Amino acid sequence: MYIVKRLLTMLVTIWVIASLTFLIMKIIPGDPFASDADVLPEEVLENVRAKYNLDEPIPVQYLMYMRDLATFDLGISIQSETRDVNGIIADGAPASALLGTQALVIALVFGLLLGIIAALNHNKFLDYLSMFIAIIGISIPSFILAPLLIKYFAVDWGLLPVASWGTWEHSILPSFALAATPLAVIARFMRSSMLEVMNQNYIKTADAKGLPVTKLVISHGIRNAILPVVSFIGPLFVFLITGTFVIEKIFAIPGIGRYFVDSIFNRDYPVIMGTTIFFSSILVVTLFLIDLSYRFIDPRIKLTSGGE
């Protein structure tokens, strides 16, 4: 029951996002052919506009788009007539997804580790070192970190390819560049959460059972400390997705990030709509999965369809 209700809400959410995007997109002045207006005769422009139904009133255009969307047809790119938006997403998504997922894993693994180490060595050298690394991660934007990584790991030491996409090695540097900030944020989150948990009474109980420190930390500390971090993964995932625009540009990666940005400049309406809907679907699904995972991490949380 809960899941059915959630799935319906998710659909509504995506519909609202799509509608708002459509509205905002139409409010931006200009259209896909604005730059051609000087060169092309008025009649030609009108014909082209008519081809894409841009001569219809906006509510009609909206209904037509929604009709297509309902059948998962995202339309054809205006910029490159030969490609449909479904195809663009299918081509670009794997690279972006690999990048985002790898970055998420890196951020989680190293962020949690750093946070735990810091908390267990509270106010000692390792704590200061971890938090120093975290501060650097937070304060250096990816567009500065990425060129630095390229300079050292690719150019100077020749360990990894400079840019572009192909083998798995190509994905290492961009993944790390993308992961740096969320890694640092997770580390700080985990540290404070872990510090709080390790001061709880149940840790004292576990200590009084004569359990070794490793057990205290792993079975009693981390599981409880990780909860607030899990709720942070949703926004983090969004950060990683939006972060890919910059990283994909710097490393020349054929993901969908660049279509998202370019389409707005070109007023490539179907691509703007397509990529936005795609990203928001991922976000909504991620949040749903996180809510489901809560249930397994924290037995106190029972998922209900509300009103109870």
Next chain:
Amino acid sequence: MDHLLEVKNLEVHFKTYGGEVKAVRDVSFHVDKGETVAIVGESGSGKSVTVQTVMGLIPTPPGKIKNGEILFDGQDLLKLSKKQMQKIKGSKIGMVFQDPMTSLNPTMKVGKQIEESIRAHQSLKGNEIKKRAIEMIRLVGISNPAERYDQYPHEFSGGMRQRIMIAIALACQPKVLIADEPTTALDVTIQAQVLDLMKDLKDEMDTSIILITHDLGVVAETAERVAVMYGGIIVEAGTVEDIFREPKHPYTWGLLESVPDITKDEKKRLVPIEGSPPDLFSPPKGCPFAPRCKYAMEVCVEEMPPAFDVGEDHHAKCWLNDPRTPKLEDLVAAGREA
């Protein structure tokens, strides 16, 4: 005779930003096999710190054990390594804490939390461990133990959680059970049940109990011997009869006086002990109770009283018990005459 557990001249300080808190000063007491010793005193008197030091639960830093010995089974617990101490905690000495609502891990099944302690100390196999855990749940008076085993702490009431805590503490049949205000956070009716349970299990398992409380009613009902703590020191110690019938320290008098008498119909004001406890950052060099004591003499402020023997195994740290001090009864009598 050797005592089962003997604390000798224990001294525990805490470093804080405000300075060093002298939480426990020169505390000595002992527990024999099968007996219940109560430690009473108001908040901040050092009761909890004392027993947590016995359990090795005082974080150092900020805590610092300045002096003393804790003899258990012939060895000094304070000299043991962390590893050696882990073998004693939970196995030879079990502990129940004050607040059952926060003392259990919220994300772990209670059965598993009992098992942990068994697994850490006994060489039982998987199935036997589970059996033993369920047996413990049954033993502490919870019905449907097999189903309860799979539940989480939030599915238990406060009293039930405290029963689980007792099950954890007794899972390995320890020689000593330390109960740090085990009933303070519970309803009065539940308090009695939990105390009865502890008494029954104590007899069944032949365990000694160190019971920390500030409830004198609880003391009278459960303990054989009592230590009264004030300002980080044990001001008076003796059997329950000694303490309730023949108290020899003004602080004990004050404690007993402040218990309301519910058997009388007439309405009486509660009798508090006026004043507030001493500042343990810089405890007075004399008796810590002197500033609040109606009978304080010059010497009380100047010099810490030694433990005067006022009976067999009954002693009080109060100058009134010095043979040189005129008997209080005489003074009162003299006052009447004058």
